[in-house]
Amino acid sequence: MAPEAVLETVGLGVRYGETRVIEDISLTIPKRRVVAFIGPSGCGKSTLLRCFNRMNDLVPTARVTGQVLFRGRDLYAPGVDPADVRRAIGMVFQKPNPFPKSIFENIAFGLRINGFQDDIGDRVEASLRAAALWDEVSHRLDADALGLSAGQQQRLCIARALAVEPEVLLMDEPASALDPIATGRIEDLIGELRGDYTIVIVTHNMQQAARISDDTAFLYMGELVEYKETQRLFTNPEDERTEAYITGRRG
Amino acid sequence: MRKSEPGSASRVGERLIGALLFTSGALSIVATVGIVVVLLTESLGFFAEVSPVEFLAGTRWSPDLVPRSFGILPLVNGTLLVAAGSALIALPVGLATAIYLSEFASIRTKRTVKPALEILAGIPTVVYGYFAVTLVTPVLRTLFPEVGVFSAASAAIVVGIMILPMVSSLSEDALSAVPGSLREAAYGVGATRFEVATRIVVPAGLPGIAASFILAISRAIAETIVVTLAAGATPGMTLDLLRSIQTMTAYIVQVSLGDAPSGSIEYRTLFAVGLLLFLITLALNLLSQRMTTRFRESFR
Numbered sequence: 001m002a003p004e005a006v007l008e009t010v011g012l013g014v015r016y017g018e019t020r021v022i023e024d025i026s027l028t029i030p031k032r033r034v035v036a037f038i039g040p041s042g043c044g045k046s047t048l049l050r051c052f053n054r055m056n057d058l059v060p061t062a063r064v065t066g067q068v069l070f071r072g073r074d075l076y077a078p079g080v081d082p083a084d085v086r087r088a089i090g091m092v093f094q095k096p097n098p099f100p101k102s103i104f105e106n107i108a109f110g111l112r113i114n115g116f117q118d119d120i121g122d123r124v125e126a127s128l129r130a131a132a133l134w135d136e137v138s139h140r141l142d143a144d145a146l147g148l149s150a151g152q153q154q155r156l157c158i159a160r161a162l163a164v165e166p167e168v169l170l171m172d173e174p175a176s177a178l179d180p181i182a183t184g185r186i187e188d189l190i191g192e193l194r195g196d197y198t199i200v201i202v203t204h205n206m207q208q209a210a211r212i213s214d215d216t217a218f219l220y221m222g223e224l225v226e227y228k229e230t231q232r233l234f235t236n237p238e239d240e241r242t243e244a245y246i247t248g249r250r251g
Numbered sequence: 252m253r254k255s256e257p258g259s260a261s262r263v264g265e266r267l268i269g270a271l272l273f274t275s276g277a278l279s280i281v282a283t284v285g286i287v288v289v290l291l292t293e294s295l296g297f298f299a300e301v302s303p304v305e306f307l308a309g310t311r312w313s314p315d316l317v318p319r320s321f322g323i324l325p326l327v328n329g330t331l332l333v334a335a336g337s338a339l340i341a342l343p344v345g346l347a348t349a350i351y352l353s354e355f356a357s358i359r360t361k362r363t364v365k366p367a368l369e370i371l372a373g374i375p376t377v378v379y380g381y382f383a384v385t386l387v388t389p390v391l392r393t394l395f396p397e398v399g400v401f402s403a404a405s406a407a408i409v410v411g412i413m414i415l416p417m418v419s420s421l422s423e424d425a426l427s428a429v430p431g432s433l434r435e436a437a438y439g440v441g442a443t444r445f446e447v448a449t450r451i452v453v454p455a456g457l458p459g460i461a462a463s464f465i466l467a468i469s470r471a472i473a474e475t476i477v478v479t480l481a482a483g484a485t486p487g488m489t490l491d492l493l494r495s496i497q498t499m500t501a502y503i504v505q506v507s508l509g510d511a512p513s514g515s516i517e518y519r520t521l522f523a524v525g526l527l528l529f530l531i532t533l534a535l536n537l538l539s540q541r542m543t544t545r546f547r548e549s550f551r
Binding site: 086 | 433
């Protein structure tokens with residue numbers, strides 16, 4: 001039986017002004033799987049990711065065509081509030097971007113704007129635990145988040161995303177600004193979150209995709225070239241372009 | 252072909268240019284130092300006759316009428332009253348404009364409005380003074396019959412309008428300098444545009460906003476022509492905006508225009524008042540500068 005699809009794109013295209021970034025992409029993201037998007041710089045993998053939580057709305061020149069279905073509902077249908085979309089589909093960014101506030105407030109922010117009131121302290125703790133950061137910061141929740149190391153900041157950003165209980169977690173090269181040890185901790189964390197969340201991760205690091213994802217999609221020049229189980233994609237690529245990329249001959 | 256070695260002639264030329272540039276730079280420093288020296292020496296003459304305590308703590312300013320009295324507080328009161336009144340208008344409206352321009356306006360609107368604001372900031376202040384006398388004061392007098400020809404309110408309103416572009420433009424710079432990644436982070440957890448603006452961008456830009464506020468207040472305190480034309484020459488310890496007051500700057504104008512003989516005590520009050528004014532605006536500008544530097548550091 002095919003796993004339930006959480007996200008599905010149908011003929012999805014994005015243009016920035018006159019520039020076509022991705023075109024005619026149709027794929028499904030199965031529930032509670034870790035899906036990696038790989039491909040060379042500029043292939044459109046981040047743009048595709050940002051369609052899932054309507055982050056492209058923030059770019060004034062961006063035009064999205066086609067459909068993105070979240071549990072069968074079109075995220076781009078009129079009347080859909082992008083803020084609701086982003087609460088249900090959280091995001092972690094390339095560079096750690098904690099708010100210039102305390103560790104506690106970084107996580108409480110999302111809770112407050114989404115109407116949580118009673119147990120904010122408990123939820124902050126739960127989120128920090130889920131992001132494997134609690135033991136390092138429990139004694140200094142009031143400290144400035146900018147005083148944390150880059151790796152800690154990124155786990156804080158993951159905790160912040162988890163706090164509002166999203167169903168899907170989008171990660172846009174979450175470890176690209178981190179050193180190998182911090183990267184390893186993020187990868188371990190993704191391993192722990194697998195099974196509880198649907199995770200879509202963009203990475204330029206093929207080994208990372210191979211290590212952490214269940215399925216991998218290879219994008220090239222705005223086009224979805226190949227998308228299948230990670231192991232099969234890496235051991236038995238069908239398309240010549242995929243093979244060239246994963247063997248390091250192109251990209 | 253080898254590039255020719257710099258000859259001695261061009262070396263001399265370069266040195267000459269260096270010296271010229273240094274002189275221009277030095278000139279402004281020398282001028283500033285000169286002004287401070289004159290302010291200090293002439294003020295010393297004043298303080299030889301009037302105790303600093305009487306000057307700073309006295310509540311009656313009457314340098315020309317016997318019994319003379321040199322308490323500067325009424326002038327400080329007038330200055331602060333106008334500055335506070337203008338801040339009441341310029342700070343909220345200016346900040347709101349900045350938030351709108353930075354977070355809500357389309358790029359096209361911003362490209363039109365921002366330069367317009369900066370042009371507004373370049374209007375000669377005497378035009379604002381005229382605007383106070385011919386428009387704002389008559390309107391005030393219609394609304395409040397007790398208002399006379401001069402009122403603190405008229406000056407405060409017009410100074411407020413005058414410093415408004417400065418507040419909005421500088422605050423907008425501060426908000427625009429807040430990294431886009433913070434906005435994305437806030438949107439990413441489901442914040443609306445309004446929540447992003449008020450809960451993330453404004454707090455993050457606060458030091459820069461505060462710096463713009465201080466700079467604007469400093470300008471309101473130093474403003475001369477509008478307060479001279481609109482607020483009158485009645486030093487007093489009042490907080491009533493509808494009455495005439497006198498600011499420190501307006502007093503300086505009054506005495507400068509009059510015929511106080513050089514070396515007289517009345518003449519020397521000019522420098523004492525000027526020195527205090529200078530110290531107040533200097534302190535405010537330094538404070539603003541410090542906040543701006545701190546702001547830049549926090550986003551490095």
